Amino acid sequence: MRTAKLTRKTSESEVSVELNLDGNGSYSISTGNGTLNHLLEQVAKHSLFDITINAGGDTSAGWHHIVEDVGITLGQALRKSVGDGSGINRMGHAIVPLDEALALVAIDFSGRGYSIIEGGFDEKKIQELPPDLVRHFLESFASEAKIALHAKTLAGLNDHHKAEAIFKALAKALKDAVTVDVKAPNTAPSTKGTISN
Numbered sequence: 427m428r429t430a431k432l433t434r435k436t437s438e439s440e441v442s443v444e445l446n447l448d449g450n451g452s453y454s455i456s457t458g459n460g461t462l463n464h465l466l467e468q469v470a471k472h473s474l475f476d477i478t479i480n481a482g483g484d485t486s487a488g489w490h491h492i493v494e495d496v497g498i499t500l501g502q503a504l505r506k507s508v509g510d511g512s513g514i515n516r517m518g519h520a521i522v523p524l525d526e527a528l529a530l531v532a533i534d535f536s537g538r539g540y541s542i543i544e545g546g547f548d549e550k551k552i553q554e555l556p557p558d559l560v561r562h563f564l565e566s567f568a569s570e571a572k573i574a575l576h577a578k579t580l581a582g583l584n585d586h587h588k589a590e591a592i593f594k595a596l597a598k599a600l601k602d603a604v605t606v607d608v609k610a611p612n613t614a615p616s617t618k619g620t621i622s623n
Contacts, residue, residue, distance in 0.1 A: 428604070430506035434499040438491040439483030445503040447604050449476025457481040457496055459489055461555035461586075462563075465593040466496075472597035489559055497563040501539075501570030508604060511535055511621040513611040518602030522595040527582030529591035531575070531599045537621045539569035545588060546579035552586050560589050564596075573603075 428447040434440070453470035455463045457479060470477040481496050508514065519532035543564050547557035568575035577596065582588040614620050 428507045428509065430503040432499055432503050432506070434495055434502075436483075436491075436495065439481060439495045441479070441481040441492075441495045441499040443496075443499045443503045444476075444478040445500070445507050446476040447507045450474055451476070453477045455479045457492060458485065459492065459555055461553040461589075462489070462493060462496070465555075465560075465589060466500075468590060468593040469597045469600070472594050473601040475597075475600070489555060490562070493555070493559045493563050494566050497566030498570050501567040504567075504571040504573075504600075508535060510614065512614055513606040514604050515602055515607050516616070516621065518599035518604075520595040520598035520602070521580070522591050522598060524582075524587045524591040524594065525584070527584065527587035527591045528580040529577065529582075529588065529595045530580055531577045531592060531595035533568075533576075533596075533599045533603055534574040535572070535603055535621050536574050537572050538574065539572050541565045541568040541575040542577070543575075544578040545592065546582065547585045547588060549585045552589055555589075557585055557589070560592070564592075 431444045433442045451471045451474040453467050455466045457463055481492050483492050517534045521530050543561045577592050579588045
């Protein structure tokens, strides 16, 4: 079973995540931030991962700590679920439209966390979520999942559409990357023989 269950508790927030890579896209997500919930629901629905997230904490200074800690915990859960990565495709990419917005995401389960995020956001807020926290979530997620993540908005006018297109593209890229290659189901997808380190 490619699953993980993790909890992260700090003086600023508490986050619990359950993840099943071989699910059917079911989700139960409660972070206290409706926009973040909505974006994470896209990841579950379009990756077909089952995701349960419960998060809370001090928001008196804004949403930074909760958004960051959700990204950290979900990234760690993904890494744990993938395990040594034997048989997975390893890389995945997607180009996803949402009305006038178009987003590109490419990922690599390289064992090294790295991210380049070009959201092209114009507004100060996407509902109650500052766009810079979209970038920071993705950076935190990629760092802890130990993946290379490139995300770029190719077109768009509405920041909500841009962010949602990115998260849908992330979902599709993740789905492809963790799918087992039937031609090499027990082989690490690297000439090094491992993607774990």
